[in-house]
Amino acid sequence: MAMIYLPVSLLLFLLLLLLLPVIWFAVAVDVVRMAVAKLGFAPNIALLLLILVIIGSTINIPLYRTQSAIEVADDFTDLWLREFWGIPLRKIQRSTIVAVNVGGGVIPVILALYQFTQANVLAILLVTAIVTGVSYYAAKIVPGIGIQMHPLLAPFTAVISAMLINPILMSPHTAPVAFAGGVLGTLIGADLLHLQDIKAMSAGVLSIGGAGVFDGIALCGLFALLLS
Numbered sequence: 001m002a003m004i005y006l007p008v009s010l011l012l013f014l015l016l017l018l019l020l021p022v023i024w025f026a027v028a029v030d031v032v033r034m035a036v037a038k039l040g041f042a043p044n045i046a047l048l049l050l051i052l053v054i055i056g057s058t059i060n061i062p063l064y065r066t067q068s069a070i071e072v073a074d075d076f077t078d079l080w081l082r083e084f085w086g087i088p089l090r091k092i093q094r095s096t097i098v099a100v101n102v103g104g105g106v107i108p109v110i111l112a113l114y115q116f117t118q119a120n121v122l123a124i125l126l127v128t129a130i131v132t133g134v135s136y137y138a139a140k141i142v143p144g145i146g147i148q149m150h151p152l153l154a155p156f157t158a159v160i161s162a163m164l165i166n167p168i169l170m171s172p173h174t175a176p177v178a179f180a181g182g183v184l185g186t187l188i189g190a191d192l193l194h195l196q197d198i199k200a201m202s203a204g205v206l207s208i209g210g211a212g213v214f215d216g217i218a219l220c221g222l223f224a225l226l227l228s
Contacts, residue, residue: 035225038175039111040118049107053218056103060207066096097205098195105209108183108218115180120171124180127161131185132193139190141197147190154190155223158182162228175228182224186217 033046041049100106116124134157139149155178162178171177191208209217 031222031226035222038225038228039115039179040176053103053107056107057101059102060099060205061102061106062097062099064098066098099205099207101207101209103209104218105187105207108209108221109187112180112183112221115176119173119176119180120166120169123162123165123169123171123177124184126165127158127177127181128184128188130161131158131181132189135186135189136193139194141194147194149190151219152223154186154220155182155227158185158220158224159227175225178224178228179221183217183221186220191217 032050033043036046036049037043131154135149135154138153139147141147158178158181159174162174162181166172166174166177187208195206
């Protein structure tokens with residue numbers, strides 16, 4: 001009689017698939033624990049902070065709504081006929097809701113603003129200004145997707161700037177300065193200064209920090225802490 005059984009390697013593979021979420025969460029907690037320790041927080045706050053970021057990534061707080069008129073054509077023939085006869089294209093009103101994401105925008109910014117009470121204020125402002133300029137010129141607006149920028153560019157800029165500026169200002173805390181300057185610089189340079197350009201290309205909900213834990217603002221702060 002033939003017997004059917006699963007190879008051991010396949011069983012281990014299936015077990016690994018089942019354990020992947022647990023492994024990912026454990027690694028994420030360790031990474032966040034190392035990061036928040038550099039900000040002066042107790043390590044046990046890492047789990048709470050990670051949970052808040054994950055839950056907050058599903059929440060968008062509306063700020064305001066904008067209205068804009070765009071020209072459209074029903075099809076290629078309609079577009080060709082209008083162009084041929086010089087008839088203006090039909091205009092429709094398009095609405096865009098500008099919102100801020102709690103996990104990817106609000107929480108990192110609150111943590112960054114808190115560093116003004118823990119580190120050298122002038123150092124944070126200078127790093128923020130440098131990261132803002134780099135982020136503004138490096139960020140690319142992709143229609144239908146949003147803002148794209150290399151995820152390590154802003155953190156590296158923040159860390160290098162903090163390491164150069166801190167000794168000049170005799171500021172002993174590099175990590176808080178790099179974190180605050182990286183988060184605020186990315187928010188201002190990549191998001192806020194490009195807000196009008198994005199609104200002109202998109203409709204629906206425009207969420208600042210809208211990808212939660214995978215957004216450039218949150219990742220910039222995390223990478224800046226780990227690199228410093």
